[in-house]
Amino acid sequence: MSKRQDALDYHSTGRKGKIEVITTKPCATSRDLSLAYSPGVAEPCLEIEKNPNDAYKYTAKGNLVAVVSNGTAVLGLGDIGALAGKPVMEGKGVLFKRFADVDVFDIELDTKDPDEIIRTVKLLEPTFGGINLEDIKGPECFYIEEELQKIMNIPVFHDDQHGTAIIANAGLLNALEVIGKKIEDVRIVVNGAGAAGIACANMALTLGAKIENMYLCDSKGVIYKGRTSGMNEYKERLANDTEMRTLDEAMNGADVFFGVSVKGAVTPEMVASMAKDPIIFAMANPDPEITPDEAKAVRDDVIIGTGRSDYNNQVNNVLCFPFLFRGALDTHASAINAEMKMAAVKALAGLAKQDVPDSVRKAYGNVEIKFGREYLIPKPFDPRVLLHVAPAVAQAAVDSGVARRPIDNMERYRESLEALQGRSKEIMRVLINKAKANPKRIVFPEGEDEKVLRAAQILLDERIAIPILLGFKDEIDAKIKELGLDLGNIEIINTMRSDKTDAYTEKLFQDRQRKGVTLAEASRLIKKNRNYYGSMMVKNGDADALLSGVSHHYPDVIRPALEVIGKQEGLSKVHGLYMMVFKKEVVFCADTTVTIEPTAEELAETAILTAHKARYFEVEPRIAMLSFSNFGSTEHPLSLKVKRATALVQEWAPDLVIDGEIQANVALDPDLVARQYPFSRLKGNANVMIFPDLQSGNIAYKLLAKLGGAEAVGPILMGMKKPVHVLQRGDDVADIVNMAAVAVVDAQEASGS
Structure with a gap:
C-alpha cells in the first residue's frame, strides 16, 4: 500500500477525521441531565455573571485552545485554503492533547482579510483560554498577532513564528556551548524572511546576538538598508547596513545559518566558505536547504539540524507549543510574552544536557543519545519536556506579572503535570x-x-x-x-x-x-x-x-x-507482588514471583503483606482471594484452600476488606456482585488480587501488562528481615529508580524513621 493511501486511510477509517468531543461528567440519569443542563446549569452561569474569572472554575475555558487558520501558508503546501487546511489543524489538536492534555477546537476562517480575522478571533475570547494562530502567511501573520495581543486578554501565539524560533535558538545555545563560541561574537545568516525566519532572528537578538552581525535574506538576496524591492516593515527592522547582496556573500565567514526557505538553497560551496565549526539549522519543509549528509561531505566540523525526524537535531514545533500553552493556561496568563518564550528556550536547552531516559532511547532504536554535536535539542517523544518547559513558562508568567493564578508550590505543580502522563507517574511520585x-x-x-x-x-x-x-x-x-x-x-x-x-x-x-x-x-x-x-x-x-x-x-x-538476611520472624516464606498501573486505577497482584504452590497459611500471609504494601502507595486495599469458584460454587481442594486462606486473613487482620473464594471477573464487576452476591464485602471493586498459585499469578500479570496496557511496577519482595528488592533483566533506568524508592521506603519503615 502506498504512503499516500496509508495517510488517506488513517484520516478516513472509522470516525472521520482525528478528533472528537467527549463529556467529562456523567450524563446517565435524569438527575445528571438536570445538573448538566436545565435547571442546574443556571447556577454556574449566575456565578460567572458575578465574577467572569469563575469561567475558569466552572467551564472548560482554562484548558481550551483555539487553533485558528485561514490556510494561506499550510505546512509544505502553501495557500491551499481554509477547508483544505483543516486536517492540519485537527492534527495540531491531536498534538496538543497527546503531549500536554490541552483540549482544542480547530477554527478555519474562509478569509484572507487580516482585519476580518482579527475581528472574528476577538469575538471568540469568552470561549477559549488561548489562541494558537497557525499557517497564516506573512506579513499578515505579524500584523494579526500583534493586533490580537493588544486587544485580547488571553494568550495569542503564532506557532509558525515563535515555536520554530524557540526550538532552533535552544539548539543554537547548546551548539555554541559545544564549540566554545559566544553568541555576541557570531555572525548569523537567516535565509527566509517569513514568519519563522524573522522570529528566529529576533529571538537570537534577544539572546545576545548583535544586530550588526545579523544578515536576513529572502528570495531576492540580502535585506540591506535602503533596499526597496520586496520589503515590509518587519524586514526593515532587520535590514543590515552592508554591501553584501547575495546569500553566497553572506555565508562567506558566517558562524550560524538559520534556514526556513526552500530545498537546495544552500550549496556545498557555501558550507565550505563558513567559519570554523559552522552551525547550520536547515529547517525548510519537507526537504532542508542542505541535508546533513551533503554538509558533512564538505567538512567534518559542521553541526547541523533540520526539521526532519530521520536526522539528528530535529527542530520540531511539538517540543514547544503544547508545553508553552500548558504553562500559560495553568497560570490563567493574559499573554504569552517574551519572558515566557525565553524560559522555554532555556528549559529546552537545559534538558538536552541531562541524561536521556531509556524509554526515549528505545523510541529511537536504542541508539546512544548524549549531549553533543549530534544531540543539541531534546527528542520530541521525551516525556520530560512537559515537566521542564511548562513549569519554566508558568514561573516566567508569574515573575513577569501576566499570571492571574500564581502557582505557589512549583514542585507540587510539576507533580500534577507528571500525573497527566499516567497513573503510574502519580503513584510512584x-x-x-x-x-x-x-x-x-x-x-x-x-x-x-x-x-x-x-x-x-x-x-x-x-x-x-x-x-x-x-x-x-x-x-x-x-x-x-x-x-x-x-x-x-x-x-x-x-x-x-x-x-x-x-x-x-x-x-x-x-x-x-x-x-x-x-x-x-x-x-x-x-x-x-x-x-x-x-x-x-x-x-x-x-x-x-x-x-x-x-x-x-x-x-x-x-x-x-x-x-x-533471611525472612521475617513468624512468616512461613517471603512473597512477591507486582503493582499493575492502568490509566485510571491501580491493582496489586500477588504472589507473582516466589511461592509456586502456596498453602492456605501462605496465601493469607501474602494477602496481609500485600495490603500493607498497598498502603505504602496510599491505596486502601480491597482484597480478592481469587479462584475458579465463587463462594462455594465448586467444592474442590483448590477452592477450599482459598476459602480457608480468606478465613485466616479475616481472623488475623479483621480490619481488612477481603472476600473469597471469588472469580476475577466477579471481583471487578459491581453490578454482578450486587445482583448475585449482595453479601460480598468487596462490592466488585477489588484492587488487591491474591492468586491461588504462582503459575496463575505470573501468567495474569504478564497478560495484563501486554494485552491490558498496564504498566508493571516490581517485583516487590515482601517479608525479608531487611529490605532487598530484585530488578528484572532488561529493566530500564526509570525502573531502577522506582524500585530504589520502594527500597528506601522499606528501609524507613524497618528503621522506624
Whole structure:
C-alpha cells in the first residue's frame, strides 16, 4: 500500500477525521441531565455573571485552545485554503492533547482579510483560554498577532513564528556551548524572511546576538538598508547596513545559518566558505536547504539540524507549543510574552544536557543519545519536556506579572503535570516523595552497569537515596566519565580488598558452616559474588537496602539474600507482588514471583503483606482471594484452600476488606456482585488480587501488562528481615529508580524513621 493511501486511510477509517468531543461528567440519569443542563446549569452561569474569572472554575475555558487558520501558508503546501487546511489543524489538536492534555477546537476562517480575522478571533475570547494562530502567511501573520495581543486578554501565539524560533535558538545555545563560541561574537545568516525566519532572528537578538552581525535574506538576496524591492516593515527592522547582496556573500565567514526557505538553497560551496565549526539549522519543509549528509561531505566540523525526524537535531514545533500553552493556561496568563518564550528556550536547552531516559532511547532504536554535536535539542517523544518547559513558562508568567493564578508550590505543580502522563507517574511520585523525606543507603552489587550508574545519578540529584556501588573503582570511574555523569564522592567498594571483607567472610562462615559452607567457600562468595557481599552489608547495618538483578537471574539475587538476611520472624516464606498501573486505577497482584504452590497459611500471609504494601502507595486495599469458584460454587481442594486462606486473613487482620473464594471477573464487576452476591464485602471493586498459585499469578500479570496496557511496577519482595528488592533483566533506568524508592521506603519503615 502506498504512503499516500496509508495517510488517506488513517484520516478516513472509522470516525472521520482525528478528533472528537467527549463529556467529562456523567450524563446517565435524569438527575445528571438536570445538573448538566436545565435547571442546574443556571447556577454556574449566575456565578460567572458575578465574577467572569469563575469561567475558569466552572467551564472548560482554562484548558481550551483555539487553533485558528485561514490556510494561506499550510505546512509544505502553501495557500491551499481554509477547508483544505483543516486536517492540519485537527492534527495540531491531536498534538496538543497527546503531549500536554490541552483540549482544542480547530477554527478555519474562509478569509484572507487580516482585519476580518482579527475581528472574528476577538469575538471568540469568552470561549477559549488561548489562541494558537497557525499557517497564516506573512506579513499578515505579524500584523494579526500583534493586533490580537493588544486587544485580547488571553494568550495569542503564532506557532509558525515563535515555536520554530524557540526550538532552533535552544539548539543554537547548546551548539555554541559545544564549540566554545559566544553568541555576541557570531555572525548569523537567516535565509527566509517569513514568519519563522524573522522570529528566529529576533529571538537570537534577544539572546545576545548583535544586530550588526545579523544578515536576513529572502528570495531576492540580502535585506540591506535602503533596499526597496520586496520589503515590509518587519524586514526593515532587520535590514543590515552592508554591501553584501547575495546569500553566497553572506555565508562567506558566517558562524550560524538559520534556514526556513526552500530545498537546495544552500550549496556545498557555501558550507565550505563558513567559519570554523559552522552551525547550520536547515529547517525548510519537507526537504532542508542542505541535508546533513551533503554538509558533512564538505567538512567534518559542521553541526547541523533540520526539521526532519530521520536526522539528528530535529527542530520540531511539538517540543514547544503544547508545553508553552500548558504553562500559560495553568497560570490563567493574559499573554504569552517574551519572558515566557525565553524560559522555554532555556528549559529546552537545559534538558538536552541531562541524561536521556531509556524509554526515549528505545523510541529511537536504542541508539546512544548524549549531549553533543549530534544531540543539541531534546527528542520530541521525551516525556520530560512537559515537566521542564511548562513549569519554566508558568514561573516566567508569574515573575513577569501576566499570571492571574500564581502557582505557589512549583514542585507540587510539576507533580500534577507528571500525573497527566499516567497513573503510574502519580503513584510512584507518592513513594518518591516519601523516600526523599529521609533518603537511605542502597547497595548496588552491579556497580559497573551503565543503567545502574545512570540511575545513581538520578537518585543523587533528586535526593531519593544514597547509592553505594560494588565493583572495581577504576572501571566504574571510567564508565562514569564515559557517560558524562557527575556522581561526586559516591562510595565505591571493591569486594576483593575491602576492609570489611574478612569480617564478612567470618560472619558468613559462622552462619552457614552447618549448611555446607566452608571458610574457603565463604571467602569466595564474599569476594566474588557481590550479592553475598551486598546482603552482608545490609545485615550488618553498613547499608539499608540491596537492589540487584539487572544483569542477574532472579534466583541469583534472592538466594544470597535469603541465606544471609533471611525472612521475617513468624512468616512461613517471603512473597512477591507486582503493582499493575492502568490509566485510571491501580491493582496489586500477588504472589507473582516466589511461592509456586502456596498453602492456605501462605496465601493469607501474602494477602496481609500485600495490603500493607498497598498502603505504602496510599491505596486502601480491597482484597480478592481469587479462584475458579465463587463462594462455594465448586467444592474442590483448590477452592477450599482459598476459602480457608480468606478465613485466616479475616481472623488475623479483621480490619481488612477481603472476600473469597471469588472469580476475577466477579471481583471487578459491581453490578454482578450486587445482583448475585449482595453479601460480598468487596462490592466488585477489588484492587488487591491474591492468586491461588504462582503459575496463575505470573501468567495474569504478564497478560495484563501486554494485552491490558498496564504498566508493571516490581517485583516487590515482601517479608525479608531487611529490605532487598530484585530488578528484572532488561529493566530500564526509570525502573531502577522506582524500585530504589520502594527500597528506601522499606528501609524507613524497618528503621522506624
